[in-house]
Amino acid sequence: MGDVLTAVGVLVGLGAILALILVMAERKLVHSGPVRLTINDADPVEVPGGEPLLSVLRERKIFVPSACGGRGSCGLCKVTVRSGGGPVLPTEIPHLSPEEIEERVRLACQVKVRGDTAIEIPAHLLEVEEYEVRVEAIEELTYDIRRLRLAFGPGVAFRFRAGQYVQIETPIYDGLGEPVYRAYSISSPPQGTGAIELIIRKVPRGICTTYVHELLLVGDRLTLNGPYGEFYLRDTPAEAVFIGGGSGLAPFESMLADMAERGIRKKVTLFFGAVARRDLYDLERFAAHEKAVPGFRFVPALSDPAPDDGWDGETGLITEVVGRSYGDMAGMEAYLCGSPGMIDACVRVLTAKGVAEDSIFYDKF
Amino acid sequence: MTSQGAFTIFIAAIFINNILLSNFLGMCPFIAVSREVRTAAGLGAAVVFVMTLTSGLNYLVYAYLLEPLGLGYLLYIAFIVVIAATVQLVEMVIERTSPVLYYALGIFLPLITVNCAILGVSLFMVIRQYSFVQSLAYGAGSGVGWALAILAMAGLRKKMKRSRVPAALEGPGITMIVAGIMALAFIGFSGMVPM
Amino acid sequence: MKQPPLLARAQARMAPGALTRDGFLGADPRDLVEILQADDGAVRRLGLTHEAIGGAMARLTDAALERLGATARVGGFAVSAVEAMGQLPCPFGHAGLYPKAEVRARRTRDGAERAWTALHVHLVRDHGFYQGRGSPYRIEPADLAGFLGLGPAAD
Secondary structure, eight states: OHHHHHHHHHHHHHHHHHHHHHHHHHHHHTSOOEEEEEETTSOOEEEETTEEHHHHHHHTTOOOOOSSSSSSSSOOOEEEEEEOSOSOOTTTGGGOOHHHHHTTEEETTTOEEOSOEEEEOOGGGGGOEEEEEEEEEEEEOSSSEEEEEEEEOTTOOOOOOTTOEEEEEEOOOTTOSSOEEEEEEBOSOTTOOSEEEEEEEOOTTOHHHHHHHHTOOTTOEEEEEEEEOSOSOOSSSSOEEEEEETTTTHHHHHHHHHHHHHTOOOOEEEEEEESSGGGOOOHHHHHHHHHHSTTEEEEEEESSOOGGGOOOSEESOHHHHHHHHOSOOTTOEEEEESOHHHHHHHHHHHHHTTOOGGGEEEOOO | OTTSOHHHHHHHHHHTTOTTTTTOOSHHHHHHSTTOHHHHHHHHHHHHHHHHHHHHHHHHHIIIIITTTTOGGGHHHHHHHHHHHHHHHHHHHHHHHOHHHHHHHTTHHHHGGGOHHHHHHHHHHHHTTOOHHHHHHHHHHHHHHHHHHHHHHHHHHHHHTTSOOOGGGTTHHHHHHHHHHHHHHHHTTTTSSOO | OOOOHHHHHHHHHTSTTTSSSSOSSTTOOSOHHHHHHHHHHHHHHTTOOHHHHHHHHHHHHHHHHHTTTSOEEETTEEEEEEEEEEEEEOTTOOSSEEEEEEEEEEETTTOOEEEEEHHHHHHHHHHOOOOOTTOTTOOOHHHHHHHHTOOOOOO
16 A cells, blocks of 8 residues: 555656646746837837737737738738847748848747847838727628628727728637637728728628628627728829729728818729629719719629619629720729739739739738 | 776667667657758757656666665656656757757657657666666767667668659658668677677 | 647648638548548549649639639539638648639539639648538548549549
């Protein structure tokens, strides 16, 4: 009996001592003490060591865009690490070009802040803030597109430029592991700061859109951060084409309302590409904009109208419709919002028609 | 048997009683990680470190804990626990100091835990009744011997990439055959030191 | 069987809610490495390669994506794609982002239908990954090859 007890005691003791050593080693090695982080040219701040840069920044309410939640697979969270950060990891290399490695660009989610670190991030990211909003209204626009009206709390002024987007934090539902962030363009004009509107199309098996379409109710609370994006109307006299597909009319609604509000004069044609009549929405709104904004024309086009649609408007792929509406397009501006495939196809057509590449604007998120 | 000098034991463990080529212990990572010289060197270094450390630690555990208490029969489980903890420690150190090596070693870092060569060294040390210094020398020597073997194999495999190996023997097959030939060559060292 | 850290990381990204709502593994209890090995074996037994299967899927997918939602007809198939805004990363940590597009392909000869995503094409072609059993887009390699009309590759 005594033997058994000693044997058990010895093993337990041995295990405990080793476990203790490991815990201490982990403290020392993995989580180093506080380190100093310098962002752009600001004064260094003290942050806990050993954490990924992306989460350190998020803790400090600095939102570097990321689509994969810090798993090193989307490659969006690029920042310039001027000092510290350690060697470039194998997980980062596929996302970085040789020039980027040369310029010390790193993925914020892979870099661990272990010693004093200095980084550079675009200044406009510092203006991004997190907001709590309440769902004020939900409106069905088509069978798979909804408009949300989100109200900020009293006294909160959310400022943005027409055409920018926000990221919604999808809460954990259906036992999913962690919140994810998805980007949506603001469709309301920047003049109403108390609330914003978003147009959200249901994505087959999408995380956030399924939540918005199936679970979200009026009165629910959501967390969002923003504004993001370089997609806003340029202040030039050039004639512009807007091309939108699916829920991609959102930023244009914001821009047109803004133009009407501020009396901006610019020749603009908005092409709305959809498959069949059931995909069209907000036609009355655009008819109203046609009256309110001098020089604005709205052209919906269907690529595959159903036999009973009774469609007598433009038909064909949106790229074909745009192509045959213009001759030489040199000197014009183009604003695109839609799926990446639509954007690529439009860029090809537009550049072939003479639009300069730096006059084509889009946010590919 | 225990009268040999530590240095003799060290040299013998590398060449004459090479843990890999004379006892065929630690074959799994030997075959799987010998594709590139760089990773082979990394794993070799990790094994040297773990073997030396664990043979020392296990000697202390055995000589001052298990034997005095008459618990010699616990040596297998005690050794394994010590080895597992040491490997965890090494893993942490490598992840911290060289993330690149950490990814290159991949699965084989935690697999060192179940590398029979490591346990084998600790057990031989008990069977041969080595002293503490002798154990350290034996552990370090075996580690160096294992690293030498895997480095040699990685070098050979690099050359073999350009040779025409019968399709059925590609990969592990030819590696086993080459390991056998290497073992034959190492037999030539026996007799250098009377064991 | 334990798997290398890079595969373990990929498997974590394949969980429901990590990259996509349903994840990539369905109800499959196997580890990623086992799924990959089993499907690799199945494809070899068919005398095919992942590149061949993925390539055939890519041809249909590209044709569908080009039509921006309208139906395209290619080589005995009618294909259409619903492409959403936004892009998805590859769970294996491959560089780049893939369109969020669901492709529906109907074989005109017999009306058989299969659906996959643009990312799935990359997963098949470059990773030999056909998703876990019970995943919404899992297609057994043999079934997929049969649907695409692929026979054993001539050596």
